[in-house]
Amino acid sequence: MTLWLIDRKQSHYRLTDSFAPAFYVSGDHEKLVQLQDAARNQTKELRTRFTERTDLWLNAPRTVLEVSVLCPTDFMGWGRWVHKRDSRLQLYNSDLMVASLYCWEKRIFPLAYVEVETDDEGKIQSIACRDDEWALDYEMPPLKIMQIRLAGLSRIDPTHGRRAALEVEVDGTCWEFDEAGEPPALGFARLVKREDPDVILSEWGDSTILPLLRQQAERLKFSLPLNRDESASVQQSKGRSYTSYGRILFKASATTLFGRIHVDKQNSFISEKCDFAGLWELARITKLPIQYAARTTTGTGISYMQMELAHRDGVLIPEQKAEPEDPKHPDELLCADRGGLVFVPKLGFTANVAELDFVSQFPSIMARFNISPETVNCPCCPDAPRIPELGYRICEKRRGITSRVVERLIAKRSALKKLQKTSPPDAALRFKLQRDSMKWLLVCCFGYTGYKNARFGKIEAHEAINAVARETLLVAKEIAENDGFQLIHALVDSLYVWKEGAKREDFERLATEIETRTRLPLAIESVYRYVVFLPSKQYADVPVPNRFFAVGEDGELKVRGLECRRHDTAPLLKQMQHEVLAILAEAHDFESYIHKIEAARMVLADYQERLSSGEVDIRELIVSKRITKEPRDYQKAGVTAIAAQQLFGSGVKLRPGQTVEYIITNSECSVPNERVRAFALWEGWFGYDRKKYTAMLREAFEPFILCLPKNAEENLLIDSLTEEELKRFPLFAALTIPRS
Amino acid sequence: MSLSIAAAKTEQPTTPNPWILPERALTVLYGCPEIQRLSHYFLPRILLHQKRVLYLDGANQISPLLIAHFARGRGLEPSVFNNLIRIARAFTCFQLTELIRRVPKMLATFSADVLIVTALPDLYFDEDVQDRPARASFEHALEGLRELAPLALSIAVFSDATSFKTKRHDFFKKLRNQADHILKVESGPESALSFTRERNTPLLSA
Numbered sequence: 037m038t039l040w041l042i043d044r045k046q047s048h049y050r051l052t053d054s055f056a057p058a059f060y061v062s063g064d065h066e067k068l069v070q071l072q073d074a075a076r077n078q079t080k081e082l083r084t085r086f087t088e089r090t091d092l093w094l095n096a097p098r099t100v101l102e103v104s105v106l107c108p109t110d111f112m113g114w115g116r117w118v119h120k121r122d123s124r125l126q127l128y129n130s131d132l133m134v135a136s137l138y139c140w141e142k143r144i145f146p147l148a149y150v151e152v153e154t155d156d157e158g159k160i161q162s163i164a165c166r167d168d169e170w171a172l173d174y175e176m177p178p179l180k181i182m183q184i185r186l187a188g189l190s191r192i193d194p195t196h197g198r199r200a201a202l203e204v205e206v207d208g209t210c211w212e213f214d215e216a217g218e219p220p221a222l223g224f225a226r227l228v229k230r231e232d233p234d235v236i237l238s239e240w241g242d243s244t245i246l247p248l249l250r251q252q253a254e255r256l257k258f259s260l261p262l263n264r265d266e267s268a269s270v271q272q273s274k275g276r277s278y279t280s281y282g283r284i285l286f287k288a289s290a291t292t293l294f295g296r297i298h299v300d301k302q303n304s305f306i307s308e309k310c311d312f313a314g315l316w317e318l319a320r321i322t323k324l325p326i327q328y329a330a331r332t333t334t335g336t337g338i339s340y341m342q343m344e345l346a347h348r349d350g351v352l353i354p355e356q357k358a359e360p361e362d363p364k365h366p367d368e369l370l371c372a373d374r375g376g377l378v379f380v381p382k383l384g385f386t387a388n389v390a391e392l393d394f395v396s397q398f399p400s401i402m403a404r405f406n407i408s409p410e411t412v413n414c415p416c417c418p419d420a421p422r423i424p425e426l427g428y429r430i431c432e433k434r435r436g437i438t439s440r441v442v443e444r445l446i447a448k449r450s451a452l453k454k455l456q457k458t459s460p461p462d463a464a465l466r467f468k469l470q471r472d473s474m475k476w477l478l479v480c481c482f483g484y485t486g487y488k489n490a491r492f493g494k495i496e497a498h499e500a501i502n503a504v505a506r507e508t509l510l511v512a513k514e515i516a517e518n519d520g521f522q523l524i525h526a527l528v529d530s531l532y533v534w535k536e537g538a539k540r541e542d543f544e545r546l547a548t549e550i551e552t553r554t555r556l557p558l559a560i561e562s563v564y565r566y567v568v569f570l571p572s573k574q575y576a577d578v579p580v581p582n583r584f585f586a587v588g589e590d591g592e593l594k595v596r597g598l599e600c601r602r603h604d605t606a607p608l609l610k611q612m613q614h615e616v617l618a619i620l621a622e623a624h625d626f627e628s629y630i631h632k633i634e635a636a637r638m639v640l641a642d643y644q645e646r647l648s649s650g651e652v653d654i655r656e657l658i659v660s661k662r663i664t665k666e667p668r669d670y671q672k673a674g675v676t677a678i679a680a681q682q683l684f685g686s687g688v689k690l691r692p693g694q695t696v697e698y699i700i701t702n703s704e705c706s707v708p709n710e711r712v713r714a715f716a717l718w719e720g721w722f723g724y725d726r727k728k729y730t731a732m733l734r735e736a737f738e739p740f741i742l743c744l745p746k747n748a749e750e751n752l753l754i755d756s757l758t759e760e761e762l763k764r765f766p767l768f769a770a771l772t773i774p775r776s
Numbered sequence: 777m778s779l780s781i782a783a784a785k786t787e788q789p790t791t792p793n794p795w796i797l798p799e800r801a802l803t804v805l806y807g808c809p810e811i812q813r814l815s816h817y818f819l820p821r822i823l824l825h826q827k828r829v830l831y832l833d834g835a836n837q838i839s840p841l842l843i844a845h846f847a848r849g850r851g852l853e854p855s856v857f858n859n860l861i862r863i864a865r866a867f868t869c870f871q872l873t874e875l876i877r878r879v880p881k882m883l884a885t886f887s888a889d890v891l892i893v894t895a896l897p898d899l900y901f902d903e904d905v906q907d908r909p910a911r912a913s914f915e916h917a918l919e920g921l922r923e924l925a926p927l928a929l930s931i932a933v934f935s936d937a938t939s940f941k942t943k944r945h946d947f948f949k950k951l952r953n954q955a956d957h958i959l960k961v962e963s964g965p966e967s968a969l970s971f972t973r974e975r976n977t978p979l980l981s982a
Binding site: 124359361369370488 | 830838840841843844854855857858859861862863864865866867868870871872873874875878882886903904905908909912915916
């Protein structure tokens with residue numbers, strides 16, 4: 037194993053340690069003996085012995101063959117060797133990441149403060165952790181960070197044809213390299229050698245910048261010093277399309293380094309959402325290698341936390357999820373196979389509404405009621421307490437692995453929240469980002485109980501959590517109604533309640549009562565001056581959850597389901613909605629709302645005016661859509677398909693799940709290719725579809741007037757940009773991309 | 777490969793009605809994307825004869841509401857049908873294999889006359905699962921089915937394998953080789969179904 041350490045003076049050290057990770061094999065004793073003989077006779081790289089480990093589902097010991105691999109890099113290969121010999125043998129712990137296994141065995145974690153003894157050759161004699169991954173406020177290694185990006189719009193995928201100068205920044209100093217001067221790879225290599233960063237933070241580094249720099253270096257026949265560890269080569273994985281929750285997504289390729297960390301902000305959910313502080317926190321508590329933690333899902337993080345606990349308990353970790361559902365009656369299935377409870381909202385404007393949220397409800401249920409895949413319908417507790425509605429039993433003899441993991445996460449989040457409130461702004465922000473990263477872990481820990489690839493998943497656990505959540509919400513509703521509150525809306529773990537003249541203290545009393553009865557933490561998310569619940573876009577009288585906007589007592593906005601929340605919306609529409617919402621946030625009641633809507637209308641008119649007069653920066657009109665097929669597989673000439681095919685025609689390789697950006701140029705044109713223009717191919721094009729964008733602006737404004745009386749609404753829906761006006765204004769040819 | 781089943785086949789008369797599953801035999805039905813849902817339509821006839829069904833649902837398409845609808849359509853309470861069925865779903869190929877392997881154990885507590893399996897081998901085409909473990913798991917599933925052959929059990933596998941773009945098409949061939957009866961189901965105009973018995977002579981159109 038190779039370890040990279042940094043001391044407080046920013047000096048770094050490459051150390052090595054011996055480590056023999058082990059996996060376990062179960063099966064007929066005779067076959068295990070044969071395997072042991074084969075391992076002894078065929079190689080000196082393995083050590084085997086019979087031992088006992090615990091079966092997770094039976095909670096009973098099982099005799100297994102332990103196979104220790106002396107060369108850790110071959111760990112997974114030996115697992116495959118066993119399987120190839122006899123596919124009937126069951127393997128456990130055989131496909132775990134060796135780096136994480138090392139951390140588990142040595143009780144250390146990425147970015148931990150450690151004390152090390154080495155020999156003269158840098159071989160570790162002893163390593164001791166002087167840190168705690170559950171610490172709230174910890175010392176971070178003094179990492180030197182180099183940022184690399186392409187000049188211009190960062191959110192546009194450069195593989196779509198955008199070629200810009202390479203910008204490199206270290207400690208506030210910026211360098212720019214373009215093809216006109218010295219080859220960027222040469223300049224970049226020089227900077228990397230000189231600055232010797234610990235971290236390269238890139239935008240599009242995985243898919244574009246680093247691969248292009250490497251290609252250029254190869255052409256120019258020099259070595260690009262991306263790795264600090266010269267004994268290893270840069271790892272480049274391939275991008276791939278996959279389906280998740282019915283959506284086709286694309287996982288970009290990854291470029292990972294040795295002896296240095298590369299994080300691509302455009303390919304890292306956690307660093308995009310929670311910055312470095314969140315990523316560091318995640319790597320510390322999940323014990324995943326940092327570059328892997330940056331790119332993987334938080335579900336993998338929670339899985340590894342579960343597996344670490346299992347490993348410590350001597351529980352066998354299966355290769356695949358093979359524990360199936362228990363047989364059920366059809367009516368039992370109908371009862372069990374349900375999600376959270378929803379009470380549809382009361383449409384329109386309601387003043388003085390409180391939102392009460394169960395804090396991390398699903399994880400709290402898992403922790404509070406010991407719901408974990410192995411504790412549901414365990415074989416050891418036939419008389420254990422039963423889950424409401426379903427009658428599933430919960431083990432009373434052992435604490436579930438998932439319950440233990442979420443319990444610690446909830447406790448740390450809660451402690452960080454307290455610390456955040458009493459800390460100066462800089463530290464408070466760091467604690468917030470740490471909390472946020474843990475929120476993402478908690479969000480997925482429930483879903484993972486039902487996820488097909490979760491090793492410790494079991495559908496009954498998923499169903500049990502949902503059943504308890506439904507029961508909890510019903511109890512909360514009854515308490516609220518008994519206390520004279522009206523339920524305006526409820527969605528799985530949150531309730532919107534109203535009572536004539538209710539003050540914050542009244543809502544607080546209600547929250548306390550619900551918390552006491554349900555034994556689950558409940559908090560007032562906000563007391564809103566008003567909430568406007570909106571109907572379905574298709575059916576004006578059908579309420580839908582998660583389409584509303586609300587203004588808190590302090591004027592803070594909460595918006596769900598509007599265009600400004602969507603990733604594919606053109607920035608112009610987002611800006612308009614944000615400006616309108618800022619005006620509406622000043623309203624206190626329905627009367628003042630009506631008054632404010634007049635001012636908001638002026639905002640809309642102003643945007644429409646800008647649109648028609650050509651003042652709009654073309655970048656504000658970019659629509660981003662995810663493609664669901666290969667460009668050539670589209671049968672209909674929808675706008676997304678046209679843009680994808682334009683890019684494909686210009687040599688861009690697009691895969692399902694990737695995003696294309698385009699401008700609507702003439703949506704009603706009989707020639708499909710002229711309806712839209714891919715943004716990457718925009719230069720030299722001549723105009724956008726003012727009529728379409730105007731209609732989109734109007735549509736984006738509609739949610740704000742839906743709660744108004746009919747006559748007021750009609751007044752507002754008049755299109756300010758008529759056909760005549762469209763003719764009067766010329767098309768603006770000068771709509772090229774402004775240089776930033 | 778499947779000698780015991782093959783031997784059983786020769787003793788069975790050919791079934792003229794495609795909606796009646798042959799007894800003590802493995803029947804594979806495939807050919808149209810709606811095949812998993814079609815499996816429901818075999819249930820009323822079985823259940824009306826008070827026969828019990830163990831339904832292993834790899835397609836996650838089982839509809840308790842449709843089963844209740846069938847019962848009500850025959851003037852029965854849904855519970856009459858429900859008491860005769862047990863359902864277990866599989867979301868991964870490994871789970872489906874495990875379910876098939878556990879059938880003898882399940883039969884000890886619920887003595888089914890008919891075993892229905894859906895999405896075999898469709899579930900084994902999952903690209904998230906590497907070829908080696910998928911192949912091994914599928915072989916174990918086939919072996920599990922072979923081990924059920926001596927039992928008084930009518931087995932029906934509903935598969936949509938032919939609609940998949942996959943390199944693992946040999947899985948379906950192996951399943952076919954092991955089957956006693958193979959029915960190709962195709963939907964024609966106005967949702968009319970036609971059944972073709974591939975191993976012998978074509979059956980009637982329905």
